[in-house]
Amino acid sequence: IFPPELRFAFLKFFNRIFHLFSSYCYFDITEIDGVNTNELYNAVQLYLSSSVSIAGNRLSLTRAVNSSSITFGLSNNDSIVDTFNNVTVLWEHVVTQRQTQTFAWRPLPEEKRGFTLRIKKRDKALILSSYLDYIMERANEIRRKNQDRLLYTNSRGGSLDSRGHPWESVPFKHPSTFETLAMDPVKKQQIMDDLKDFAEGQMFYQKTGRAWKRGYLLYGPPGTGKSSMIAAMANHLGYDIYDLELTEVHSNSELRKLLMKTSSKSIIVIEDIDCSINLTNRKKNSNATTQRSYYDMETRLGTGSGEESGNGGNTITLSGLLNFTDGLWSCCGSERIFVFTTNHIDKLDPALLRSGRMDMHIHMSYCDFPSLKILLKNYLGYEEEDVDDDVLKEMERVVEKAEMTPADVSEALIKNRRDKDRAVRELLEDVKSRGDGNVKDGNVKDGKLRGQSGNLTELEILEEEEKRAIDSQNEEEDSDEEEIEVEDNICKD
Ligand SMILES: Nc1ncnc2c1ncn2[C@@H]1O[C@H](COP(=O)(O)OP(=O)(O)OP(=O)(O)O)[C@@H](O)[C@H]1O
Numbered sequence: 407i408f409p410p411e412l413r414f415a416f417l418k419f420f421n422r423i424f425h426l427f428s429s430y431c432y433f434d435i436t437e438i439d440g441v442n443t444n445e446l447y448n449a450v451q452l453y454l455s456s457s458v459s460i461a462g463n464r465l466s467l468t469r470a471v472n473s474s475s476i477t478f479g480l481s482n483n484d485s486i487v488d489t490f491n492n493v494t495v496l497w498e499h500v501v502t503q504r505q506t507q508t509f510a511w512r513p514l515p516e517e518k519r520g521f522t523l524r525i526k527k528r529d530k531a532l533i534l535s536s537y538l539d540y541i542m543e544r545a546n547e548i549r550r551k552n553q554d555r556l557l558y559t560n561s562r563g564g565s566l567d568s569r570g571h572p573w574e575s576v577p578f579k580h581p582s583t584f585e586t587l588a589m590d591p592v593k594k595q596q597i598m599d600d601l602k603d604f605a606e607g608q609m610f611y612q613k614t615g616r617a618w619k620r621g622y623l624l625y626g627p628p629g630t631g632k633s634s635m636i637a638a639m640a641n642h643l644g645y646d647i648y649d650l651e652l653t654e655v656h657s658n659s660e661l662r663k664l665l666m667k668t669s670s671k672s673i674i675v676i677e678d679i680d681c682s683i684n685l686t687n688r689k690k691n692s693n694a695t696t697q698r699s700y701y702d703m704e705t706r707l708g709t710g711s712g713e714e715s716g717n718g719g720n721t722i723t724l725s726g727l728l729n730f731t732d733g734l735w736s737c738c739g740s741e742r743i744f745v746f747t748t749n750h751i752d753k754l755d756p757a758l759l760r761s762g763r764m765d766m767h768i769h770m771s772y773c774d775f776p777s778l779k780i781l782l783k784n785y786l787g788y789e790e791e792d793v794d795d796d797v798l799k800e801m802e803r804v805v806e807k808a809e810m811t812p813a814d815v816s817e818a819l820i821k822n823r824r825d826k827d828r829a830v831r832e833l834l835e836d837v838k839s840r841g842d843g844n845v846k847d848g849n850v851k852d853g854k855l856r857g858q859s860g861n862l863t864e865l866e867i868l869e870e871e872e873k874r875a876i877d878s879q880n881e882e883e884d885s886d887e888e889e890i891e892v893e894d895n896i897c898k899d
């Protein structure tokens with residue numbers, strides 16, 4: 407009977423009166439806000455997914471791309487009660503049919519979805535902003551936990567993909583964890599604590615004015631678990647990994663671009679750093695006129711004039727790399743870990759080893775007795791009491807002298823994993839023959855058995871590193887002098 411305009415005006419008026427006397431206020435969070443997707447809608451959906459799974463009778467289930475877990479969601483027009491800081495709120499998932507569109511730049515979904523949040527008026531000021539912040543934070547956490555982590559690589563050699571990204575990614579599913587990693591338990595705990603402090607240290611880094619990043623240098627012979635350690639770190643923290651192939655990077659500016667395209671909460675890895683960057687570059691690049699001129703370059707890099715000199719911009723330099731890890735550029739983004747690995751720490755440039763560059767130097771050593779016990783447990787399911795006492799004692803006596811890497815031991819155990827007793831027997835024979843052989847050969851270095859180097863104290867390791875660094879620097883200075891002499895001779899000729 408009433409014309410539609412009048413009906414609409416009446417409803418509006420009625421609504422106003424209702425809201426005036428209602429003790430609640432309502433907030434609509436629509437899926438699409440104008441033409442853009444509303445980030446808050448997705449966040450609320452994820453946030454509620456953690457609480458609806460137990461509460462609801464009828465739920466919607468989804469599995470996102472790149473995720474191996476299923477998320478629960480509120481069904482259409484269903485509601486759920488949530489509490490935050492002792493305040494109770496109600497969430498309703500509202501789904502309505504959208505009117506048919508005549509024309510749109512971007513076709514919109516047929517259904518109009520949104521969440522309505524109902525809060526008591528008196529609680530609004532109390533919680534609204536902190537509640538929404540909390541939801542965003544929790545949603546990010548859940549997203550990270552649900553989503554498979556990614557392993558990125560720059561192996562495309564500087565070219566970009568269709569979205570202008572220099573990194574290519576695959577899902578990262580390495581099973582290595584700190585539990586399966588065979589190494590000294592004390593050292594392992596130190597590393598885990600360090601990672602934990604880092605991940606929870608946002609306030610600390612802000613307070614001390616430091617960029618929120620940390621560097622680890624893993625060194626040791628091949629097969630001692632350096633790559634496994636990186637995977638364990640990523641699994642422990644839930645970070646993505648960027649595996650930087652330095653040989654594919656052609657200039658310092660390309661390196662910088664790659665860094666800019668990494669996300670926070672990630673580990674940036676450069677494996678075999680001694681092989682992937684020719685550290686003698688810096689001499690050529692700096693025209694070899696002065697000794698130690700790479701230090702000048704390091705300072706000059708701030709202005710950008712140090713790069714792309716010498717070889718026509720076709721090589722990256724040590725200073726470019728250092729700038730990448732601890733210059734101004736290293737802190738674009740936050741919460742990032744740099745990991746370098748090398749088999750020969752003595753080949754590294756002292757500038758890389760200098761304190762403050764790599765925060766922690768971790769020596770991955772040959773298999774020692776605690777590591778051996780971890781491997782026995784991993785591969786055979788043997789606890790200490792499952793193995794004969796005499797066998798254990800014998801293993802303890804010779805394992806360090808044998809200089810076997812955890813990879814060697816793993817191989818020996820995998821080979822016979824169906825016959826566990828045989829696996830232990832053969833491993834013992836192997837360890838004994840290598841260990842006793844090494845002692846007979848007089849495999850002694852610096853007054854210590856080499857196999858014991860894994861047991862050096864931190865201080866001793868640092869002293870050793872320093873000595874090597876100074877030696878290599880002296881060598882380098884000598885060779886620089888020689889180079890200059892040769893050049894002089896050429897000039898005279
Ligand atoms: N500490 C360890 N704990 C458990 N497994 C290990 C350990 N070290 C090595 N392994 C085993 O040996 C294999 C090779 O180890 P990994 O690739 O981590 O060695 P690496 O130190 O990175 O060697 P490289 O220097 O050649 O890169 C791994 O797949 C793993 O199964």
Ligand SMILES: [Mg+2]
Nearest residue numbers: 632633634677
């Ligand atoms: Mg490796």
